[in-house]
Amino acid sequence: MILVTGGAGFIGANFVLDWLRTSDEPVANLDALTYAGNLENLASLKGDSRHVFVQGDICDRALVDRLFAKHRPRAIVHFAAESHVDRSIHGPGDFVRTNVNGTFTLLEAARGHWMSLEGEAKEGFRFHHVSTDEVYGSLGPNDPAFTETKTYEPNSPYSASKAASDHLVRAWHHTYGLPVTTSNCSNNYGPYHFPEKLIPLMIANALAGKPLPVYGDGMQIRDWLFVTDHCSAIRAILAQGTPGEVYNVGGWNEKPNIEIVNTLCALLDELKPDPAGSYRRLITYVTDRPGHDRRYAIDARKIERELGWRPAETFDTGIRKTVEWYLANQDWVAHVQSGAYRDWVETNYAAR
Numbered sequence: 001m002i003l004v005t006g007g008a009g010f011i012g013a014n015f016v017l018d019w020l021r022t023s024d025e026p027v028a029n030l031d032a033l034t035y036a037g038n039l040e041n042l043a044s045l046k047g048d049s050r051h052v053f054v055q056g057d058i059c060d061r062a063l064v065d066r067l068f069a070k071h072r073p074r075a076i077v078h079f080a081a082e083s084h085v086d087r088s089i090h091g092p093g094d095f096v097r098t099n100v101n102g103t104f105t106l107l108e109a110a111r112g113h114w115m116s117l118e119g120e121a122k123e124g125f126r127f128h129h130v131s132t133d134e135v136y137g138s139l140g141p142n143d144p145a146f147t148e149t150k151t152y153e154p155n156s157p158y159s160a161s162k163a164a165s166d167h168l169v170r171a172w173h174h175t176y177g178l179p180v181t182t183s184n185c186s187n188n189y190g191p192y193h194f195p196e197k198l199i200p201l202m203i204a205n206a207l208a209g210k211p212l213p214v215y216g217d218g219m220q221i222r223d224w225l226f227v228t229d230h231c232s233a234i235r236a237i238l239a240q241g242t243p244g245e246v247y248n249v250g251g252w253n254e255k256p257n258i259e260i261v262n263t264l265c266a267l268l269d270e271l272k273p274d275p276a277g278s279y280r281r282l283i284t285y286v287t288d289r290p291g292h293d294r295r296y297a298i299d300a301r302k303i304e305r306e307l308g309w310r311p312a313e314t315f316d317t318g319i320r321k322t323v324e325w326y327l328a329n330q331d332w333v334a335h336v337q338s339g340a341y342r343d344w345v346e347t348n349y350a351a352r
Helices: 010-022 039-045 061-071 085-090 092-116 119-124 157-176 198-207 227-240 257-271 301-307 315-328 330-336 340-349
Strands: 002-005 027-031 051-055 075-078 126-132 180-185 187-189 212-215 221-226 246-249 254-256 283-286
Touching: 002 010, 002 061, 010 027, 010 039, 010 227, 027 061, 039 051, 039 330, 051 061, 061 092, 075 092, 075 227, 085 092, 085 157, 092 126, 092 157, 126 157, 126 227, 157 180, 180 227, 187 198, 187 227, 187 315, 198 212, 198 257, 198 315, 198 330, 212 257, 221 227, 221 257, 221 315, 227 246, 227 301, 246 301, 254 257, 257 283, 257 315, 315 330
Parallel strands: 002 027, 002 075, 027 051, 075 126, 126 180, 180 246, 187 221, 212 283
Antiparallel strands: 221 254
16 A cells, blocks of 8 residues: 555646556545635546545544554655745745645654564665755756756745745655655645636636736746656656665656646637636736746656656647536536635636
8 A cells, every 4th residue: 555645636647547457556635625626527537445535634643643554654755745836935834734734744753664674575665855946046048947956946835845845855865874865846736626726727717707916027937747647657756766766757848837828728719718708818917926936847757768758748749638527527616616715716816
């Protein structure tokens, strides 16, 4: 069995679904079900004995210890994190608590579990930590893409909290010998993405006839990774990765935000045309966010060279699949946009 944290969120849920689609090894799934955690993401696993869901906080050491004692996992895949930059600007304390203190709690619990193992079980145990390219800071237009040896230069409370957690994971390997691996990924997109992030927000707003808010000039560049490609990269790292190593995972798809928005509008114009005209009419430029990083780019040659992984999706194939999924799952979108989520978006975007 493996233990997954944050397995009801966007990437975590996709990983759990992908894992059980490709393996019969059971998953214990720990998620606090905060605003971005949604059991509807895992509805297809209802009644599946291979999936054991536990609602709980990664900062709850007693709970985490009980899970290790009960399930004796051979590996932990740690997704659980507060991850939205805008939210970190408005409320950084939650990010420090979950991303730093939560990772510390998991590391200590995992260390205790690992030290209780013997022989092949101890040798084969892994703690995989899922992180972000944002820890590396911002790139200039002609700078080389981020490699695994790039100096950390986080620029937001979110990226600073993830950088801190990366350093903790590294230290627990070098100090205690805990067999860890870390992946720093680029921007994910795909099914079940909570609609506060760029791609699902644009789709949801367009279909509702609402403005499509683009920060600044829209020329912030990101490297886009389809979420199932990220899942396959993590599987490769768990199977073949070297303890103590970091692997950058990217899609080789550097694109400015405004190009993403225009691509989404074109796909929606094709797949669900609006009688009022092209969705491009809804694009609205708003004041840029504080400290907005200009460019991220991942150099993913190490994971290809050492583990043989490359993304299977191009941006064209991945973004079409994403739009088609959102069009086919409007009930899911409506549910997650209700209540507290809607209030937060209206508060933080309406005035901009």
